[in-house]
Amino acid sequence: MPDEYAGVVALVVVLVLALSALTAAVILWRRTTTREHVVAERDARRAEDGRAGGMRLAVVINPSKEGAADVRAVVERVCAEAALPRPLFYETTVDDPGTGQARRALADGADVVVAAGGDGTVRAVAEALAGTGTPMGLIPAGTGNLLARNLDLPVTSVPDAVAIVLGGADRAIDVGRARVTEYAEDAEIPDDPDTAHIFLVIAGLGFDAAMVADADDQLKAKVGWVAYFVAGARHLHGRRMHATIRLDDGEAVDARLRSIMVGNCGRLPGGITLLPDAVIDDGELDVAAIDTRGGLAGWAQLFGEVVAQGLGVRNDLPGKIGRIDHTRARRAVIRVEDGEQAQVDGDPLGMAVELETWVEPGALVVRTG
Template identity: 60%
Template sequence: MTWVGWVAIAAGVLAVAAICIAVVVYRQQGSLHRRLESGGVSAGARGLAREVDEGGALVAFVANPSKPDAADLHEAVRRTAAELGLAEPLWLETTIEDPGVGQTREAVAAGADVVVAVGGDGTVRAVAEGLVGTSVPMGLVPIGTGNLLARNLDLPLGNPLAALRIALTGNDRTIDVGWLRVLRFESEVKDKVAEAADDRPADTNQPRDHIFLVIAGLGFDAAMVADADPTLKAKVGWIAYFVAGIRHLRGDRTRVHVRVDDEKATTTRLRSLLVGNCGKLPGGLVLLPDAQLDDGWLDLAAIDARGGIAGWAQLFGEVVLQGWGVPSSRAPKIGRIDHRRAREVRIVVPGGEHAQVDGDLVGRVVEVAARVDPGALVVRVAAA
């Protein structure tokens, strides 16, 4: 059989797998909706909630109303509070103009003892930004597409009431956060390499730090985020990124200049450059196997693939192996991931590339800087 035949078979297998996963996601969403409609919580949860109430804790929720399950969850929370004789919790909704930072600061000013992010990764990022440095813990009720931080904290996915119990009664854990600053957007470069002057979101018109809790990236990964179909995301979740990625498999490699801490800058060509705080992604993939949320370091991954489909296949195999804790010693490699650590990193992409933070697009950039902020955020996790 020719290589074309093998590629066709592989594509068919991937398509079938994607359909199967989509069916599972659809069924999980239906099950989630039924659980929310049922309202109430278990007797154990009621006891735990009473402990919180007796301690006088004020709970605030910052929710993304655009998420399909947000309204049902609000009602479930209110019913639960009424059953337990609790005061009405604060429920603050995000807006297009303010995705959650202002609401979080409002909750802290009101004396909230814990602020719970109800939404996807964007809402979690915004709430985290509002809580950095305050010592007020952040709870998570993940109802988004990727739910990246929730995955890395081993919080329950697809079960918001279980996540709610942890947000109210779990243990506090201090973690690092990362910050990405865009020093030059592509649209600012004099040679007009930019696609358009309005290529960047409105909130990035001025240089500012963009918080990331999981992974920031430039290149292939950010192009997937930029190209993911919103309608498909709403239907099948993170699989939409997989579909978008297929369209970019034959894209050009990117030339980048990278300076780590105080070292001399190096130049290389690659597909993606990731800067991570932790490394677990949807689908069980682990891109940064040594990354820890509380080690005071950023973990870098330079991802490259040459030789067309063969390079990507080898790269995928390496990702799977490192997720299992098995290092790949195959040489030479046409698909590889090179790892290292840093506290600060400066990246220049002369040709311009998309950049993303935790799956949220920042824009097309030419120069960025990333740094770690050790122990800056407190999060609620399951009791040991």
């Protein structure tokens, strides 16, 4: 009896093991079949709309930019010559400068999403791509083209820019965030006042933001980034602002300034390097405190300081009437009396009393040369 019982138990164990193995095999087969079915359906859909195989390129394009039609033609031609799937195009609108379009491109399965426009389009596309791992390509078509300049990408040749989009390398860069935590009493409050705005180059409070806010759009279309300097001339004799600055977990510091800028990288149009120590993927932001006294003489000295530091020359002597001081931080909170204009990558945020900025290391993948 014990032997018979043991034999029955052994048979049951064998049957259970066999059934388990069969079940596992069925599950594995179903998963494989399902996966193959999904892939087959995806490939069939791509084949129907001409996107079978190869890199799926999506271009978020600002149709108001001069040369937008040429950009579209060049992208289509280069993709056809490279035997790539037909590129997808998504036009920006006044209500949506590119974030929604970039998200639709992701949902449509794009391998690379290209921002074809100015700094506003780049910011909007980056907003959708940050944290996704999907690379962003750049076809500069704006006034400043700040990110492209800092990444040494072509800013005057669409074919060269497209060549990098198709054949370049991917690089993870930091992104900055800026939030207005308190607006001035007479400020126009946006519908989304708590938004953490992305910036890829520089956020600022004070003179630089006032210059951006006052730049004439028609003049920008005619003379490009020079329009910002024309606007800035109107603020040369403006008052210095009283700012309280807190970096990371340090103590708050009071200062009299013309402008304070928090940068992810520091190269501006016209060969100007405002933040010579800024590195776009070091996990930190560079903070520049800018001040002048003595009228035009102070501004002249400040301009000389900016030019000299771009050449690697620093002058730290005290008593200067135009100066720019640098430090680094992962987070900065700036508070000013009565409110000052704020901006991110050339887009005005309004009159802010307090601006909070921070860095998100390696959050955005960019296609570079």
